[in-house]
Amino acid sequence: MPRAISHLHAEQFDGQSSDTIVLAHDERHLRRKLLKSANGMELLVDFPQAVALGHGDALVLEDGSLVRIAAADEPLYEVTARDRTHLAKLCWHLGNRHLPAQIEEERILIGRDHVIRDMLLSLGATIREISAPFSPERGAYHSHGGHGHHHDHGRHHHHD
Template sequence: MRRVIGHDHFGHYHGTPFDRIVLAHDERHLRRKVLTLQQGEQILVDLPEPVLFGHGDVLVLEDGSLAEIIAAEEALYEVLPRSRQHLTELAWHLGNRHLPAQLEETRILILKDHVIKAMLEGLGARVSEIMAPFQPLRGAYHSGHGHDDHSHGSHHHHD
């Protein structure tokens, strides 16, 4: 089984991935795990620190080949505010509950939760069910086993 010994972020790698793997948001925080790529090959992710992967990031195998990570379509709520100010207020209410949320210019995406849906509707938001990739922001309190998610050892990236 081939091993993954590194990674690179979307837009920073050179080369063409030989295969891809589709992972949901809660499957993209990896350190050591066997994954099955779309074409069936199993690979061992074996990184020194946990890494949070985003859509379009790549796993670098020991032979230098690349496997691309694709964010899976997930059942989400799309939260539409009345205004930018309203979006800020809705984001505050969600953050106050430590809920994973993908904040965008005109909407917020969250995991389906009927209690939260009712709260948001009570606050005047329009909430609808959609299928989409989910890339929640990581909070200041979320880290992998006490490690900073931004320390990747010898890995370099340009944020």
């Protein structure tokens, strides 16, 4: 079985690959996993540590061949606002709830959740159901291979 031993970011290769693997956003963070390509090839991803793969990245197989990663279409809400300040406030509310969000200049994409939809509507957002690739922001805790939530939402006690 072919084995993926490293990866390239999209800007590091010309997009030419022998095959493609389509994965949802929560499937693109992996270390060791069996995957199936669009052409039916099974391969084992075997990285020394967990990696967050993006749309257009490539897996490098042991024989040097490349398999492109494509973001799967997912059921999303497209959130738009009255203006940029309103959009920033909506981002704050989503971030305060630690929701995966793809933040763009004119819109925010989030996974569908009726409770969050209702909250955003009450804040004056416009919501449209779409199906599209989803590449949410990776938090600061995930940028160096971290995995977890390390800050306290409770009261902070300072000692003199």
